[in-house]
Amino acid sequence: MTGQEWDELALIEGITQRAKWDPTQEVLGDDAAVMPAQGTSLALCADALVQGIHFDLAYWTPAQIGAKAVTVNISDLAAMAAAPLWILSTIAAPKNFDVEALLLGIESRAQSYGAKLIGGDLTRSDYVVVSVTAIGSQLLPPLRRGGAQPGDTIFVTRPLGLASVALSRLSQAGQVDDRTRSALLDPSARVEEGFAAARAGANAAIDISDGLALDLHRLANASGVGFHLHTVPIAPGAGIADALGGGEDFELLFTAPDPHLVYGEYAKARLAQPFAIGTIVSSPTDRTLNNAPLDPMGYRH
Template structure:
């Protein structure tokens, strides 16, 4: 194995130059990328511009004991692209700021950016700049993404109406259970460094945790079907929390039916192994990065046979509150018990 290069050996500008070599531009609106004081972007006429930013801090949002740097780079982009998708927009450009402590080498940062480049290619987005600086601690990433939607097509959280159908993409709870597996294997390793992680039976849920995918495919598919959601949000903090966000923004209530919550078999199996309620994992686990959205009842025929969209309930009048309805028909108030930042 070749000797690794301390960041101090080449300095900030040489590092930027090395990272820049692997970055390519894909968007026609990108006039100038990395290399100047700022990027130059020319949005297409007749479009709405959306912008989002996210901060990822080592020890809070990720653990490098079990999160490979390439996976972290990919995930850092994907979770921001997910916010753009939740606005019914498509990402176009992004900037990356990072702060790295002395234990990180040039090769480590290049591995991180290799994951980012893969994500940029997957989501057709241009990395056009950012900032790098030293840290006295660990690794911190700040990603800002720009996106575009046709004029009048960007979707807010606030457009839901009573009787609108409540829909979710993919399946839920897998990322949380993947984290439980990784944490367990980390503890086993700390107790016995000779122990090899046993992940073969957990590939799906571990992937859901380490390398989630933003659901841009659904944004494209909804447009192709002539559907514009009335409200939308991505599921980062848990389904229950996101339903409550939509209700608060739209001034509505909601009825979510437990029997319709989409749960993959690997999620159910892992929940049983950890003696956890899979519904609780789906409602409060977080980091699934699926899309939760509402559509008018009149769009039911356009969605009912979609293999990756599940209708889990509907919005109601605000005074009815947000409720979880069990298989027995009992309605209980929906409570958010997922991730909080502080």
């Protein structure tokens, strides 16, 4: 692959054609694939972290890399309202890299989400590459990207942008406080929040790790709709650019027709209330923040 930006939808279409999938199965294009399995449904997803692209060994420990590789995938399950069950991992690393510490990071973080590391593979490489596959139980209706309806309220689970601040400062050998550092190096997947959104009748959801603006456009594209945002919740210490396009937040964005049900489900689950940030509209070309066009800014990789 080159360093050029990839056309995600074209890649998905190409994979579908090569694999001869039935498009009506709606397997590709969401945060995870949902597949039938002996009377139940499983959600499956995979993601990789690559040295020099997703992490820098100058300020990442092996355990932090392993933990985040798990969280990246569990966040995708959370966006589908799926319960984590199992983790598989493949690791490529140089001979002197502490693979055992990385594995401990994977195993302990999987356990924190109620999942179990059940296998994988190790191989030598000039660079560290960690790939994780997560498998979850889809007991609730899956929250797909393509279900948003005009009139839905748009929610996000937490204020945004702090991980972007940490990345900027750490990559320049700057100083960061523990809270800011943890936002990047030790994020949490919003599993319970995904469950609450599904129970409240959410129509669509997406993990916004690539940035609020970019991932909201992805959800709108999948749903064939537009949006009007009226606010962006910004974490203390971050700016609007960090919150809109910085990425690495691993929060959930979802749409739901009844805000009162959402607030009620979150309250019953004793979760922090999500932020209502806008409304889904019918015109796919009508996508604004405070009445100004909002471009799909964010992290493309």
